[in-house]
Amino acid sequence: MESLRPGDPPEIGGYRLLARLGAGGMGEVFLARTASGRPLALKTVHRDLSLEPDFAERFDREIRANDRVRCAWTVSVVDFSPPGSSPQWLATEYIAAPSLGDWVSRYGPLAEPALWCLARELSAALVTVRAAGVVHRDIKPANVLLGAQRPFLIDFGIARAVRDPRHTRTGTVVGTPGYLAPEQATGAVASAPADVFSLAAVLVYAATGRSPFLAGGEELSLPALLYRIVHDEPRLDGVPDSLLPLVRACLAKDPALRPTAEEVRARLGAAEEEDWLRAVPPALLEETGRREAELRRLLADAQPPTPAVPPAPLSEPARAFAAPGTPPPPPAVPERRRGRLPSRPRVLGAVAGAAALAVAVTLAVRLLGGGDGDAAAPSASATPSSPAQQSSASALPAAWVGTWSGVGSGTPGADGITQARTGEFAVTVTLNAGAVGDIVGRQVSDLKELSTGRNLGCTEALELRQISRNSVVFAAVTSHPTDRAASFDCPRGNLYVLTMAEPDRLTLESEGAQSAGAPDTLTRRH
Known part of the structure; x- marks a missing residue:
């Protein structure tokens, strides 16, 4: 910095x-x-x-x-x-943390316990990347951050969809020399096995301080380095014997001979939550602590002199949702600029026949919990608790942080005119740490119109508005179609209430205009 x-x-x-x-x-x-x-x-x-x-x-x-x-x-x-x-x-x-490249260049290679832990964590990241249908194509030491809690894989700047070869140019070298796979070095179409190769090359760097195709301190021209990657065997001296067979398998020239990301993870074993903290050198924790302190200072020095506009009370926007079909009110705090932020599930747009009929369906989330067993959750027209009854907490509790998902039935029996005929209604909500007033999450919905195959879901950015006991209020401050090529508009300003009655499970109920066919339960992804 x-x-x-x-x-x-x-x-x-x-x-x-x-x-x-x-x-x-x-x-x-x-x-x-x-x-x-x-x-x-x-x-x-x-x-x-x-x-x-x-x-x-x-x-x-x-x-x-x-x-x-x-x-x-x-x-x-x-x-x-x-x-x-x-x-x-x-x-x-x-993330206030050094990259693997910066750390190794300053302090030298990682010790074997930290190297093993890094391998486990990055293999788990790679499995998730693969499950999302994405190929990173630029895994290198500079794109691995050594955070205090875990490493992070960043910068998907040249990532491509696994099943979207239209955007891959043959004959073009894509990636960072020294860590790219042979198929990338020759300009061929590189898919998921290329990331496995690059992961192994990064582990060699973490263990030795150099690329597997360079000697210590050696510098080569790009053509010479690419030739080595394609034709020469990797230099693995310095890699611990315990990791050597797996690294060598991942660096196979033939993509078909490399283990998959899932197989790599299985061979390495699962990472326990505290492994990283126990394995990394104390100097790394000191470094991340110093960076976080510097970050806090910069943020404090840049604090604007005027206080932010406080969140609006829940009562007014909640009552505005009482009449189904009524457009949602504008956000009670200044809307976050353009509304261009990726976010999470919710709204549904549909087109029927030649006339463009936008069906805006809002999904408000509330978990049924507490009180009498047969009592229903309060409706949108019910009077909410007064500010005196509400908690003054200002930070999202740690138990909420994570990714939550669920799948509903959709509306396959709809008439296709007043309501879209859709298949399964998939919802993913991701929440990050933050305070009231922060954009802390994203809500993404995916559902296909049966007649056309179009994705009618919307993606929203969620601002934390209020925390009250085991319930949290979010406002959708931006919204756009999940399929960015879609032509319909997604409504903005939707208000959501989530309540956690038990760990790892949220039960959804609609308030106001209901999203028919949405999932009634969200569970935490692990």
């Missing part, structure tokens, strides 16, 4: 810039903050790159790839620039 330079803009996209984090092939990376004080890594795009004819499509694809991968080992997309912006940019969560 370094200070801003003369000529750097004070803000980009409405986010105040605090420091420089680095630069890469796509552009510069800044530390930024939201109005409520949440830190972001904001990556800008080089002007020359943004002028390329197909760049807008590739940039949108990068964002969508990032947004599909949601797990404990990756960072979430928070916001991005609208079309035509200059510069174009992408904002993600910020």
Whole structure:
């Protein structure tokens, strides 16, 4: 992290810039903050790159790839620039931690216990990436952050959908020399096995301080390095004997001979929650602590002098939902700019016949818990608890952080005119740590119209509005179709109440206009 330079803009996209984090092939990376004080890594795009004819499509694809991968080992997309912006940019969560490349260059290779733990954690990340249908294609030491709680795999800038070969150019080397697979080095289409190869190459670096195709301190021209990757055997001296067979298998020249990500994880074993803290060197924890303290100082120094507008009381927007079909009220706090943020499930748009009929169906979530066993949850028109009865907690409890999902039946029997005929209604809600006023989550719905196959789901960013005992209130401050090529509009300003009656399980009930066919239960993903 370094200070801003003369000529750097004070803000980009409405986010105040605090420091420089680095630069890469796509552009510069800044530390930024939201109005409520949440830190972001904001990556800008080089002007020359943004002028390329197909760049807008590739940039949108990068964002969508990032947004599909949601797990404990990756960072979430928070916001991005609208079309035509200059510069174009992408904002993600910020992790105050050194990269594996920075750490090893300063302190040397990892000891065997930390190396094993890194292998377990990254293999678990890779399984999640593969399950999301994404190939990272640029796993390298600079894209692995050594966080205090776990490592993170970042920067899906050249990721492509596994089953979308239209966007892969043969004859083009995609990736970072020294860590890319032979098929990438020759410009062939690279799929999931390429990530397994790169993961093994990163582990060799973590164990030895060098790429498996370079000697210590050696520098080669790009053609010479690519030749080695394609034709020479990797240099594995320095890799612990306990990891050597697996690493050698992952570095096979033939993609078909490499183990899958799932097989790698099975051979390494599952990582226990406290393994990372026990295995990493104390100096790493000191370093992350120093970075987090510096981050807190920067955020505090950049705190605006005027207090943020407090969240609106629950009563007014809740009563506004009493009449089904009534458009949702505007957000009670200033809406977060454009409404371009990836988020989570909810709204449903449909098109019937030649007339475009947008059916906006809102999903409000409340868990039935407490009270009399047969008592129903209060309706949207019921009077909510007074502010005096509500908790003054300002941070989302740790038990809420994670990814929750469920699948409903959809509406296959609908008439297709007043209500879309859809298949299964899949909902995913991801919640991150944060305080009231922060955008802490994303809600994504996926459901296909049976007659056309279109995805009618919407994706929303969730702002934490209120915490009351075991219930939490969220407002959807941005909303867009989950399928970004869709032409319908998703409503904004929806209000959600979630209540946790038992760990790892949320039961959903509609308030106001109901999303027919939505799941009635969300469970935590592990």
